Structures are given as structure tokens and as C-alpha cells.
Amino acid sequence: MPAARFERVREVGLALPGVEAATRYDGTPVLKAGGCFMAGLTLHPSAEPDTLVVRIGFEERAYFLEDAPDTYYLTDYHRSHPVVLVRLSRIDRDALRDLLSMSWRLTMAKAGKRA
Numbered sequence: 001m002p003a004a005r006f007e008r009v010r011e012v013g014l015a016l017p018g019v020e021a022a023t024r025y026d027g028t029p030v031l032k033a034g035g036c037f038m039a040g041l042t043l044h045p046s047a048e049p050d051t052l053v054v055r056i057g058f059e060e061r062a063y064f065l066e067d068a069p070d071t072y073y074l075t076d077y078h079r080s081h082p083v084v085l086v087r088l089s090r091i092d093r094d095a096l097r098d099l100l101s102m103s104w105r106l107t108m109a110k111a112g113k114r115a
């Protein structure tokens with residue numbers, strides 16, 4: 001069940017200010033910051049099972065892809081978006097916290113521009 005796989009992500013993400021858990025139109029769990037998408041499970045057919053999609057800047061993404069290609073990856077579908085794909089089975093809690101913190105900063109900046 002997708003929600004069960006998302007529990008650790010939810011727990012880490014909700015520790016950040018202004019983050020809320022929500023559900024997308026297709027029933028998959030997501031985290032939002034300031035009302036904007038921050039991270040969530042992806043069910044896109046191009047992604048591997050148990051994959052988290054996280055909003056992140058393109059420069060930061062390049063670093064993650066180079067530094068830990070067994071954990072972070074992209075598909076052609078996701079390449080043009082400011083996101084990185086994360087194999088949930090390969091990321092530890094500390095790395096997840098760091099990644100979600102980076103995503104939170106970027107997402108809150110975007111949310112501020114929308115307001």
C-alpha cells in the first residue's frame with residue numbers, strides 16, 4: 001500500500017514548519033509546504049516502484065545524481081521538471097531529512113511568490 005511506504009517520509013517532512021500531508025487526485029500521498037507540492041510517491045509508469053519524487057533545484061539535482069546514483073535517478077518524463085526521483089529502499093533517515101529540508105526551502109520560496 002502506497003501510504004504505508006510513505007510513512008517515514010511523512011514523519012520526517014511533518015517535522016518541518018508549514019508542511020502538511022495531503023493526498024493527490026490519484027490517491028497517492030504527498031507533502032505540501034505553503035500549499036505547494038514538495039514531495040510525494042510517484043506512480044508514473046516510467047518510475048520504479050517505491051519511488052519518491054521530490055522538488056529540488058536543477059543544480060542540486062545534478063549533485064545528487066552524481067553523488068549517489070543508486071539512490072537518486074531521473075526518467076525522461078521527469079527530466080524537464082525541478083525534481084529528483086528517490087529509491088525509498090536506498091535512502092536513510094538522515095539523507096531523507098537533508099533532502100526534504102532542501103526541498104522545503106525551495107518550495108517555501110515558490111509558495112511566497114504565489115502569495
